[in-house]
Amino acid sequence: MRLIFAGTPEFAVPCLEACIASDAIVVAVYTQPDRPAGRGRKLTPSPVKQAALAAGIAVEQPESLKSTEARQMLASYQPDLLVVVAYGLILSRKVLATPRLGCWNVHASLLPRWRGAAPIQRAILAGDTESGVDLMQMEAGLDTGPVMLQRRMPIAADETGGSLHDRLSALGAEVLTEGVRRTVAGEALTAMPQHEDGVTYAHKLDKAEARLDLSQTAVALERKVRAFDPWPVAEADVAGEPLRIWAAHAMEGDHHATVGSVLGASRDGIDLACGDGVLRITALQRAGGKRITAADYLNARPELRGPR
Structure with a gap:
């Protein structure tokens, strides 16, 4: 079986490695063009490209697959199957119809819940207790295709976006x-249509969402801190200083203090008054600094110690 793999970020690398280790022949890898990264904004190959080159596989990096030339190049590989994992480009009907067996997608949610770009973080933000992975037969709609295989996984109480x-x-x-x-092996996988009820969309993360609104509940704020680790990282003002919040947990407690006050x-941490409950910050980052514990932060701001 001749297989083309299309993916870009680190999330897709284990799937590429699985294809390489299989009895299929990976004839090419498609990935996003090199992008500027780091402080020097140097053009950097995607994690998938790096893995493909290390395995000696041909790499294609078209800006899109809309042109006739791009589709002809894809067809020239004579693929039986195209596997797509977080590729970052929309595939047209003509592209989807190119491989003999069509196109598969590995999606990190329990479809039809959390179709779209950020299913991992949205699941944590919503307080979901379970997530999983679907192997889906792709069609023109956004993550609407029938599901061939599904695996479920519990979301831990302390799960972060990175760990999930x-x-x-x-x-x-x-x-x-x-x-x-x-x-x-010659088996035709059964593709089950998705249920029409239960559809939710995992919209792309916006850095503006990282700002904590302390009038919300402590539970909701803890979820945001966990979901946005490692990106875009939650932010809040603590006693007048803007900080990035890396770790925090919600605590019960009645108070009549001003929202956001210490x-x-x-x-053990820095306790902030929330709209409902208390958010205890345990790891944070000052402007221009690195991630530190709340205890280390208090060494620099001893005036915050003790009850207020």
């Missing part, structure tokens, strides 16, 4: 491995 990303990435590779193995501070 890594666990779902590994789970996606397992699901894809099974799908490719069964297909190479209720107390110790080595």
Whole structure:
């Protein structure tokens, strides 16, 4: 089976590695063009491109797949299957129809919940207790295709966007491995249409969302801190200083203090008054600094220690 893999970020690398390790032949890898990254804004290849080159696989980086030339190049590889994992380009009907077996997508949610760009973070923000991975037959709609395989996974109470990303990435590779193995063996996977009810959309993350509105509940704010680790990282003012908030947890407690005021501070954390409950900050970052514990921060601001 001749397979083309299309993906870009780190999330997709385990799936590419699963395809390489399978009995299919990976004839090409498609990924986004190199983008500026780092302080020097140097053009940097995507994680998928780096993995493909290390494996000696041909790499294609078209700006889009809309042109006739781009589609002809894709067809020239004579793919039986196109596997798409966080590629970043919309595929037209003509592209979807190019491979003999169509196009598969590995999506990090339990469809039809959280279709779209940021299913991992949106699941944490919503307080979901479960997520998973779908192997989906792609069609023209946004994550609307029928599902062939699904694996479920609990979301831990202290889950961050980063930790759930890594666990779902590994789970996606397992699901894809099974799908490719069964297909190479000659089995036709059954594709089940998605339910019409329960559809939600995981809109792309906006850096402006990182600002914590302390009039919200402490529970909602804790979820935001966890969901936005490692990007875009939650932000809040603590006693007049803007900080990035890396870790915090919600605590019960009645108070009549002004929202956002410091209720107390110790080595255990800095307690902020919320619209409902208390948010205890345990790890943070000052402007121009690195991530530190609340205890280290209080060494620089001893005036915050103790109850207020």
